[in-house]
Every structure is written in C-alpha cells, then in structure tokens.
Amino acid sequence: MRPSRRLVALVLILAALTVLIGLIRQDGGIAASILWGAAVLLALADLALSPSAKGFAVEADLAETGFVGKTAALSLDIASRRGTLPQRFDLRLTHDPGIATGEAVFAVEPEADSRAVGVKVPLDLVERGEAALHRLSMRFASRFGLFDILPRWPLALKVDIVPDVAPVHSGEIQTRMLPLLDGLKDMNLRGEGSEFHQLRDFQQGMDPRNIDWKRSARLRGLVARETRAERNHQIVIGLDCGHLMGERIGKLSKLDHAINAALALTWAGGLGGDNVGFFSFASCPQSFLPPRPGRRAFGQIQKHSAALKQESAETNHTLGLTQLNSHLDRRSLVVIFSDFVDSVTAELLIENLAVMTRHHLILYVALQDPELEAFAQPDDVAMTAVANAISARQMLFERRHVLDRLRRLGVLCLDTTPDKLTAGLISRYIDIKSQELI
Amino acid sequence: MSDPSRYVGRDKESRATVIFVIGLLIAGVALLTLFGSGVADRALDRSPIGLRAIGPWLRQAELPARVSHPRLHPRVEDLGLRVLPLFDIDLGYEEGPPETLEDRMNSTTLRDIDLDNFTTKITEIPTVVLLPKWRGAMVETGIAHDQSLIPLGDLYKLKNQIGLERAGLHRGGPEFAEVEVEPGQTIALFHAQTFVASILPDHCRSELAFAGGVLVMACDQDEVGFPVYFVADPDLMNNHGLGVADNAAFVPALLDRLRGSGDLPVYIDNSPDLLTTIEREEERQDYSRGYEEFARFFDYPFTVFWAALLMVLAVLFWRGAVRFGPLDTGERFAVERSKRAAITAKARLLRLSGSDGRMVADFVRTQLNDLAMRSFGGQPMQDVERRFLTFIARRDPDLARDFGALADDLIQNAASMPEAQLHRNLAHYHSLLKRVVTIHGPV
Known part of the structure; x- marks a missing residue:
C-alpha cells in the first residue's frame, strides 16, 4: 500500500494552507492541527472501508514449453475472499528477459459485483532457454482513492522456450516437400534423376531412351527404367x-x-x-x-x-x-x-x-x-x-x-x-x- | 660579392624598427596625454602657491601631519584636521586643461574640484580651507605680480558655493602687511587678502584678525558638530608664504590650535578627489549567534511550517518507496538499435556536410534506378532509366514527360538549386512518384 496521487495532492494543498495560516494568523497552530487531523481521519476511514491486500486469492497457469517467437497465454484466476472485486485493477508481471509483455500494465475491469474473474495475459517468448515468471503485482484504488493498494503474489512459473518447430509439427514442411516426394515434380525427377528407382510399363509419351531393352525382351513387353533423384x-x-x-x-x-x-x-x-x-x-x-x-x-x-x-x-x-x-x-x-x-x-x-x-x-x-x-x-x-x-x-x-x-x-x-x-x-x-x- | 637581397632584407628590418619606435613614441605620447594631469598637479604643488612644504614643516615642528597621496586612503577617524587649498573659482564647472602658455598664465582654475567633493570633505572632519588668490601666472613665472592676482570680483561665485555669500573680501596693495600675532612673532602677507570684519556671515566668527580684517574665520555647520575654517589668504601657508616673516613658526601653532585636543595628525589634502574612507559601524558589526536565535526556528509559525514539511516529505517518501511491479530497465537490446543508429548518424553527417542538393540528386537517381530495375529485372542494363520512362509513357505520356523532366532536372541541377526551389521540386517529384507508383506498383 502506498499514498495515491490524490493523497499527495491533498497533502500539498494542506501544506500550502498551513503556510498561509502561519503567515496570516497569530496563533494558527490549532487551526492547522484541525486540518491535518481531519485529513488523517479521512485516510483512516478510507483504509477501513477498502478491501485488504490479503483478501484475494490467485491461481496461475502457464504452459511448460513454448516456441520462441510465439505467444504463450498466462491464465490467471483472481478471486476475492471477502466481498466483491474492485471495479478496476491493474496487473503487472515480474519476469525474466526471455519473456516480453506487450504492455507493462494490464488493466482489468471485472463485471459489477463479481467475486472472481479469469484473465488471460499474452506473453511473448523472445529468447530461447528457460524463463520464469517471478511475481504478479496488483494495484487498485482504495474506497476514497487516497491509497493505492498493492497486493502481490509469488508465481514461480517456468516456461521452456525452445526453437520454433511449429512448421514441422503442423505438417507444413511435409506439405512443402510433397512435390519432391510424391507430386508432379517428382514425376519429372523420376525421369531426370540418376538413381534407379523402378521398372514400369512403357507408356506413350515416355522418352524411348529410358526403355530397358534387356528386361523388355525377358518380359516380352516394353518396360522403361524409372530413375529418381539421388x-x-x-x-x-x-x-x-x-x-x-x-x-x-x-x-x-x-x-x-x-x-x-x-x-x-x-x-x-x-x-x-x-x-x-x-x-x-x-x-x-x-x-x-x-x-x-x-x-x-x-x-x-x-x-x-x-x-x-x-x-x-x-x-x-x-x-x-x-x-x-x-x-x-x-x-x-x-x-x-x-x-x-x-x-x-x-x-x-x-x-x-x-x-x-x-x-x-x-x-x-x-x-x-x-x-x-x-x-x-x-x-x-x-x-x-x-x-x-x-x-x-x-x-x-x-x-x-x-x-x-x-x-x-x-x-x-x-x-x-x-x-x-x-x-x-x-x-x-x-x-x-x-x-x-x- | 655581396648579395643585394640581403641589403633589401636589412632595409626592411630597419624600416620595421623605425615603425616600431614610432609606434612606441605615439603610445608614449598618448599615455602622457591621458595621464599627464598628474604632472601638472605636481608642478602646482611645487610652485610658490603650492603646499608641498607645509607637510614636512609641520612634522619638523612636531605636529603630526600626513600629505595626501592618490593611492593612500586614510580613515577619517585617524585624522584631526584637514588643510584644503582651493585652486578653483567655480566648483560647479569643470574647466578643461589650458592648452597654451597664455591660457595657463591666465587660468584662474588650476585644480578642478567638484562641489560635492568639497562639501563632503568639509563635513568629514574640521577643515581649513585656503581660498584662491593667484592665477596660473604665479605657477609659470613665480613672480607675485599684480597681474597674477585673481580679481576679487571673480571669487563671487565661489563664495556663494561655499556658503560665504555674505562675506566680503578685501585685498591690500603691493606691499607686505605685517601683524604681530604673538610677542616677537610677526606674520606678513603680500597683497594681503582678508575678510571684511564688519560683514562676516552670521554663522561665522573671527579666529584671527589681520590688519583690520579677518584672516581666519570659523563657520559653524548645521549638519556636523564642528566648524569649517576659511583662510582668506593662502599665502599664510603656501610654499612661498611660509618663508615670509614668522609665518612658518606661526602656522604650526595655528593648526595645532584649530585641530583641538588629541594627537590626530593634520591632513594636507592636495587632491580634489575623496581619498579618505569612513569606517561605518554597521558594516563591521558582529552579531552574536546563540541558542536563542536558533530556537526561534522552532517557535510559531515555524513549528507548523516544519510539521507540514515533514508530513509532505513522509507522504512523498512513502509513495516513492513502494513500487508497483518491477523496475523499468529501458532498452534491453542495444545491438538491435545499432544499425538504426549507424544510419541516422551517417545521415546526420550528410546533412552537416551541407550538400543537400547533391544528396537529393543521388536520392532521385537511385530511386529511379530502383523503379527501373524492378520493372526489367535485377540485371544491370544500359540506359535503364530512359527505358523505364518509355515504359511509363505507353500508359500515361503526360505523366512520364513531367516525371522524367523533373527527375532529370533534380539529378542534373539539384546541387545548384536554391533551398526553397529544391524543397518545392522535391515535393513535386514525390507527388508525381506516387502517381507513377500507382501505375507501376510499389517502389
């Protein structure tokens, strides 16, 4: 917990008023004390009416492995132990350099009077190796906005960031290799390669130079040698x-x-x-x-x-x-x-x-x-x-x-x-x- | 054989030496002109009407005396009596130095003094003012001739300025007037100049009568508690007057009497400037600092000020001490910015070189070449820009003509274009390029 900007502004105004009282009044100590006392009471009332930093429970989940350059989603379930969640709060993560977040602060606005909310935080995996999420910090304003309440939780979540082999897993490479292996291009290769692949019946349009005459004689029909790339x-x-x-x-x-x-x-x-x-x-x-x-x-x-x-x-x-x-x-x-x-x-x-x-x-x-x-x-x-x-x-x-x-x-x-x-x-x-x- | 060029060199050297010497002489003359007034002052002090002799003489007579010096500034508190000779008949007018001998002979103002300075001098300490009597001719010739006297009528303005408007002056004939001031001690004055005893100003009284008149007169001053003494005839104390009769023996006794009790010296003030200094008590006042003064910082209203300050500091410190989340470390990847930094640094150097025109020409040429290469493939070929323009002209002849002409103009003449025209043409080129790109595709 720390004073909010509103409280800082209030204190500065009170200080200016105090200086003014000191300059104008012969005995303004009591007036200044009343001002400051009222401010302290207001701050105490604000704290009493605001949710405590310990009144929240957080569950976090992150995939154990991710591809470098891709995004991994951090799942956060935030629940209030007493009462409802604040109308708006900010989240911030402490993490290793291998992880990057697009925005430093994530603003969350749960539905009104909700006691729990699920948040998906996208994490960019930017460096290979093991990267860890160390801590989740939360910030929300107190009831009167005089304090920022800052609960935080240790996470200790690790992600193994490995080279991106998604094209391999998805079959993209296999697809790209199809022309060489079994597609139209492979047909050409069969004719142009230097490594013997198989014998097949000679068809109209084949290069006559591919006819294997010795085997054609043995089989009493024209067969052609089919080659393929080495x-x-x-x-x-x-x-x-x-x-x-x-x-x-x-x-x-x-x-x-x-x-x-x-x-x-x-x-x-x-x-x-x-x-x-x-x-x-x-x-x-x-x-x-x-x-x-x-x-x-x-x-x-x-x-x-x-x-x-x-x-x-x-x-x-x-x-x-x-x-x-x-x-x-x-x-x-x-x-x-x-x-x-x-x-x-x-x-x-x-x-x-x-x-x-x-x-x-x-x-x-x-x-x-x-x-x-x-x-x-x-x-x-x-x-x-x-x-x-x-x-x-x-x-x-x-x-x-x-x-x-x-x-x-x-x-x-x-x-x-x-x-x-x-x-x-x-x-x-x-x-x-x-x-x-x- | 001698080498003529060596003589030429020597001539040049001797000429330079002469020029240098002449320069020094001019500088010397300028310095004399600027600071030569001191010489005239010293000549006046040494002249028969000067007061150079009185200082040593007073000291010899065991009367402490100090003579003014431009670089010495005695404290007023250390002086008992000032002797101030006046060589100026109009204290409100600054007369320039005489230029010719005749001017110097006729000059009645031998040392200008400002009226304010005079007033300050007579109000600092008791002062004996010697009225003027002789013209400059006395300094130049050393002869006390009738013609060397300042006419009494010319002293009218001076009398008004020094508060003696009601005093009358009388001057004797060309003879020594003698008066026995003490038994066996006679003072004598040539062309004796005295105040008229019957019409002394109200605030003045006679201190020394002389031949039916008043030689020394004491005048009260309103602002200060001591009088100012006026000596009608300066010959009583000047260089030649001290040698006459028993004047030399009388003057120390007179000054000793006028300075009153105390051992403070007589100050012979030959300077028109204010050389004395006044020790002001408020400048050297020592304040005692004790606990009471310090304790005042904790009296009202400072107490509430400090309390408010502490509250503000506490709140600010509290806010600054608690963070929300980790520290922002800024740029993590310096290497990724290295190429961008190199490009911008090189571009900055290009701008600093001041060759904007040639830069624009190069930019347009390269951009045109890029467009052409993308149209006709990556292989280099002859006259590719012209072929590209021909290609564009098949679709839009007007655009190709304007674009080609402007690009050619920028490539050929951008270096010599005025800056405003360069910017204008470049903007026009850019607008045409956009139209070309819509036909051709992105650059």
Missing part, C-alpha cells in the same frame, strides 16, 4: 553465433530466425532422405554434430540449438569455416547462416566460402532487415528522411555487392526476409535436389 546426400548447417546475429528483426534475433529455419531444413532433409549435420561458430569454432539420417539428426540438432547463445564478440569466419571444411570428407550441401555489415568486413567470409565452394555446394543465407528497406524508401521527402534513405541505400548497395560477388564465385545465395525464410529455404533445397547440384 538420396543419402550430406547436408551440413553452419550457424554463425557472432554479435551480428544478435540483431533483432521483429520479435526475434537473427540467430533465432536462423535456428528455426535450420530445424525446418533438417526435417525436410530427413524427408528427402539426406543426412543432416550441424556446426556452429562465432569468435571460435563451436560444436560439430556429424551428419546423420534426417529424423535422428532432428532431435539432436533441436536439443543442441536450444542451448545456443549469441556471443557479443565478432565472428571469425576464417577459423569457423576452415574448421567446418576439415570435418567434411565428401561433397556436401553446406548451408551457412551468417551476416555482415559491409563489403570490408565481408572479405574474409567471401574468401573462405570461395575455398569451400571448390569441393562443396554452398548455400549462403542472409536475412534482410525490413527496417533498412523502410529507411531506403521513405514515405516523405523531408531532408532528414532523404539523408536516411541515402545512408540506408549505401548499406543495401554494399550488401548487394557482396552477394553478387558470392554468386559469381558459385555460391548460392538466399537473401530474404525472416517471414519468408523457412519457405524460401525449403524451396531452394527442393531445387537443389531436383537439379542434382550436390
């Missing part, structure tokens, strides 16, 4: 955990966006019959998970990536990519999630990717910043906005310049916004598979 390729995901990946786009950091996309690719790789490995690096190389069949790799990579922390140091691309190169003993699809600021700082990245691209197929994934694009295309033409646009365009130009250099070196580049990252990455993977670039 399976059992090696995919290695390289994740930069340096300070540039800590930049936040929307709710999540670039690192979180990259981890979510990497897990989606891992699942897709498993569906595509490939082996997926994982490697992270920052100022120095970190752990390497060797390629394994996709579904087994997924659990391992999911668990490992949940514990990844973004470093505040600059990334050492030379050390990280050289280490990764040394782990790879066969041609692989290496998907690098990384970032750069300008063409100068990207030089080492370009050099090392150029070395790797001699033996491996490199897919470089960069995340576009929508805010940078917004700066470059201002809505108004005030001089400050024009100057910002020029400055942002220079950054964008350097970014394009680096990506152009990488493309000329034979590195595949995917430069997209976070919301299109997973879809774009899966699509590119399907393209690579269908074209047998690995």
Whole structure:
C-alpha cells in the first residue's frame, strides 16, 4: 500500500494552507492541527472501508514449453475472499528477459459485483532457454482513492522456450516437400534423376531412351527404367553465433530466425532422405554434430540449438569455416547462416566460402532487415528522411555487392526476409535436389 | 660579392624598427596625454602657491601631519584636521586643461574640484580651507605680480558655493602687511587678502584678525558638530608664504590650535578627489549567534511550517518507496538499435556536410534506378532509366514527360538549386512518384 496521487495532492494543498495560516494568523497552530487531523481521519476511514491486500486469492497457469517467437497465454484466476472485486485493477508481471509483455500494465475491469474473474495475459517468448515468471503485482484504488493498494503474489512459473518447430509439427514442411516426394515434380525427377528407382510399363509419351531393352525382351513387353533423384546426400548447417546475429528483426534475433529455419531444413532433409549435420561458430569454432539420417539428426540438432547463445564478440569466419571444411570428407550441401555489415568486413567470409565452394555446394543465407528497406524508401521527402534513405541505400548497395560477388564465385545465395525464410529455404533445397547440384 | 637581397632584407628590418619606435613614441605620447594631469598637479604643488612644504614643516615642528597621496586612503577617524587649498573659482564647472602658455598664465582654475567633493570633505572632519588668490601666472613665472592676482570680483561665485555669500573680501596693495600675532612673532602677507570684519556671515566668527580684517574665520555647520575654517589668504601657508616673516613658526601653532585636543595628525589634502574612507559601524558589526536565535526556528509559525514539511516529505517518501511491479530497465537490446543508429548518424553527417542538393540528386537517381530495375529485372542494363520512362509513357505520356523532366532536372541541377526551389521540386517529384507508383506498383 502506498499514498495515491490524490493523497499527495491533498497533502500539498494542506501544506500550502498551513503556510498561509502561519503567515496570516497569530496563533494558527490549532487551526492547522484541525486540518491535518481531519485529513488523517479521512485516510483512516478510507483504509477501513477498502478491501485488504490479503483478501484475494490467485491461481496461475502457464504452459511448460513454448516456441520462441510465439505467444504463450498466462491464465490467471483472481478471486476475492471477502466481498466483491474492485471495479478496476491493474496487473503487472515480474519476469525474466526471455519473456516480453506487450504492455507493462494490464488493466482489468471485472463485471459489477463479481467475486472472481479469469484473465488471460499474452506473453511473448523472445529468447530461447528457460524463463520464469517471478511475481504478479496488483494495484487498485482504495474506497476514497487516497491509497493505492498493492497486493502481490509469488508465481514461480517456468516456461521452456525452445526453437520454433511449429512448421514441422503442423505438417507444413511435409506439405512443402510433397512435390519432391510424391507430386508432379517428382514425376519429372523420376525421369531426370540418376538413381534407379523402378521398372514400369512403357507408356506413350515416355522418352524411348529410358526403355530397358534387356528386361523388355525377358518380359516380352516394353518396360522403361524409372530413375529418381539421388538420396543419402550430406547436408551440413553452419550457424554463425557472432554479435551480428544478435540483431533483432521483429520479435526475434537473427540467430533465432536462423535456428528455426535450420530445424525446418533438417526435417525436410530427413524427408528427402539426406543426412543432416550441424556446426556452429562465432569468435571460435563451436560444436560439430556429424551428419546423420534426417529424423535422428532432428532431435539432436533441436536439443543442441536450444542451448545456443549469441556471443557479443565478432565472428571469425576464417577459423569457423576452415574448421567446418576439415570435418567434411565428401561433397556436401553446406548451408551457412551468417551476416555482415559491409563489403570490408565481408572479405574474409567471401574468401573462405570461395575455398569451400571448390569441393562443396554452398548455400549462403542472409536475412534482410525490413527496417533498412523502410529507411531506403521513405514515405516523405523531408531532408532528414532523404539523408536516411541515402545512408540506408549505401548499406543495401554494399550488401548487394557482396552477394553478387558470392554468386559469381558459385555460391548460392538466399537473401530474404525472416517471414519468408523457412519457405524460401525449403524451396531452394527442393531445387537443389531436383537439379542434382550436390 | 655581396648579395643585394640581403641589403633589401636589412632595409626592411630597419624600416620595421623605425615603425616600431614610432609606434612606441605615439603610445608614449598618448599615455602622457591621458595621464599627464598628474604632472601638472605636481608642478602646482611645487610652485610658490603650492603646499608641498607645509607637510614636512609641520612634522619638523612636531605636529603630526600626513600629505595626501592618490593611492593612500586614510580613515577619517585617524585624522584631526584637514588643510584644503582651493585652486578653483567655480566648483560647479569643470574647466578643461589650458592648452597654451597664455591660457595657463591666465587660468584662474588650476585644480578642478567638484562641489560635492568639497562639501563632503568639509563635513568629514574640521577643515581649513585656503581660498584662491593667484592665477596660473604665479605657477609659470613665480613672480607675485599684480597681474597674477585673481580679481576679487571673480571669487563671487565661489563664495556663494561655499556658503560665504555674505562675506566680503578685501585685498591690500603691493606691499607686505605685517601683524604681530604673538610677542616677537610677526606674520606678513603680500597683497594681503582678508575678510571684511564688519560683514562676516552670521554663522561665522573671527579666529584671527589681520590688519583690520579677518584672516581666519570659523563657520559653524548645521549638519556636523564642528566648524569649517576659511583662510582668506593662502599665502599664510603656501610654499612661498611660509618663508615670509614668522609665518612658518606661526602656522604650526595655528593648526595645532584649530585641530583641538588629541594627537590626530593634520591632513594636507592636495587632491580634489575623496581619498579618505569612513569606517561605518554597521558594516563591521558582529552579531552574536546563540541558542536563542536558533530556537526561534522552532517557535510559531515555524513549528507548523516544519510539521507540514515533514508530513509532505513522509507522504512523498512513502509513495516513492513502494513500487508497483518491477523496475523499468529501458532498452534491453542495444545491438538491435545499432544499425538504426549507424544510419541516422551517417545521415546526420550528410546533412552537416551541407550538400543537400547533391544528396537529393543521388536520392532521385537511385530511386529511379530502383523503379527501373524492378520493372526489367535485377540485371544491370544500359540506359535503364530512359527505358523505364518509355515504359511509363505507353500508359500515361503526360505523366512520364513531367516525371522524367523533373527527375532529370533534380539529378542534373539539384546541387545548384536554391533551398526553397529544391524543397518545392522535391515535393513535386514525390507527388508525381506516387502517381507513377500507382501505375507501376510499389517502389
């Protein structure tokens, strides 16, 4: 409990009146005492008529696990032990940095004369790891509004915030992989792949070069060889955990966006019959998970990536990519999630990717910043906005310049916004598979 | 062989030296002009009508005496009697310094003194005022000639100013008038100047009679409790008068009598300025601070003031001490703002460089290029902007013509445009761009 603004204003007015009495009256002590005494009595009456801070019971519930970047709902049941709930009260949560609330204070207005109310508080899960809700604070005004009554309750609720694999669980990845596995595109692959799949009766319109003459002779009918894209390729995901990946786009950091996309690719790789490995690096190389069949790799990579922390140091691309190169003993699809600021700082990245691209197929994934694009295309033409646009365009130009250099070196580049990252990455993977670039 | 260029250099050096010396001389002359009045003052003090000799002489006669000095400011309380020679016949008018010798010879005002200063001086301590008698010719020539005397009629204004309007002055002929003031002690004055005894002002009385007149007169002052003494003939005490007859022996006795009891010195005040200082009691009054004074802070009405203040502080402290919810930690993610900060910092530098025109030209060129690239694909190509305008012209020729002309004007001439025109054209460009985008799609 604490004095409200109304009580502070009242006290200030009383103080001004007291000074006035002291200046005007020869013996105004009694008058001043009467004023202050009346104020004290009013405050005591207000406290006596107001609900006590201990007169409430709260039950809270929160899911134990949530995906980073998603919202988890905190369910609160607030009941009054005696009498009815206040007509209006505010709620505030004390929580770890991994959780964010859209508004710092939630205003609740229960129905008139209700004794209990249920409240759903949306919580944004913004950082991977374990995050806790420590305390719930409540604020409501006393009967005459002279005091803020502030009950609070310890919560001790924990939520495990894990990388977002909702596209995997929802079947979105499976759907996106259908063209490769069983759809129209797969038909084409059957004809264009290099790995034998099956024999089938020759139909009008098939390429005559696919006819297996020896078996046709044995079966006394035309049969054609059907091939499909090669399976059992090696995919290695390289994740930069340096300070540039800590930049936040929307709710999540670039690192979180990259981890979510990497897990989606891992699942897709498993569906595509490939082996997926994982490697992270920052100022120095970190752990390497060797390629394994996709579904087994997924659990391992999911668990490992949940514990990844973004470093505040600059990334050492030379050390990280050289280490990764040394782990790879066969041609692989290496998907690098990384970032750069300008063409100068990207030089080492370009050099090392150029070395790797001699033996491996490199897919470089960069995340576009929508805010940078917004700066470059201002809505108004005030001089400050024009100057910002020029400055942002220079950054964008350097970014394009680096990506152009990488493309000329034979590195595949995917430069997209976070919301299109997973879809774009899966699509590119399907393209690579269908074209047998690995 | 000698090098002619070296001589040229020396000539320049000697010329610079001459210029420097001339500059110093001019500065010296200026200083003399500005501060030369002190020299004239010292010459007056050393002249026959000055009072340079009286100070040492009084001290020799064992009468304590101090001579005024511009940088010494004695306290009034430390002085017994002031001797104030007047060399000014109009205290209300400041006369400029004489320029020629003739002016100096004819000058009747040898040292300007302000009437207020005079009044202050005579009201501070008992003062012996020596009336003027001689012109500047006495200073210049040192000869007490009839022509060097100030006509008595010229002293009329001075008498009015110093409160002696009813006093009459009489001056003797070109001879020494002698009077025996003490047995065996005679004072003598040349062209003796005295007050007319029969018409002394009401508030004045004779202190020393001389040859049928009054040489020293004491006048009461209303505001203060001591008189002011007027000596009609300054020759009684000036440099040449002290050497006449027994004047030198008489003057210490006279001044000793006039200063009254006490050992305070006689102050020979040769300065027209107020050099003395007055010790004011209220400036140095020490207040005793005791418990009673402190206790007054806890008497009414301070008691209710303090009580009200304590109540206010208690309520404010209470409110500030109890929080609702956690502390606001502000921005948690510094890294996410780094790119925005870099862009705005770079933009600020661009603005500070003052190249708004070139900035606008670059902005328009890049924006046009972006539009074109999005229309024709990401591959760079020749003259892509012109092809884009042709593309727009197929849909809206007028718009394409206006937009192209304005964009071209901004790209080519924005750097040299006045600021107002630049803003106007840029706003027009933006409005046209919106129409282009509605045809073409977002930029």
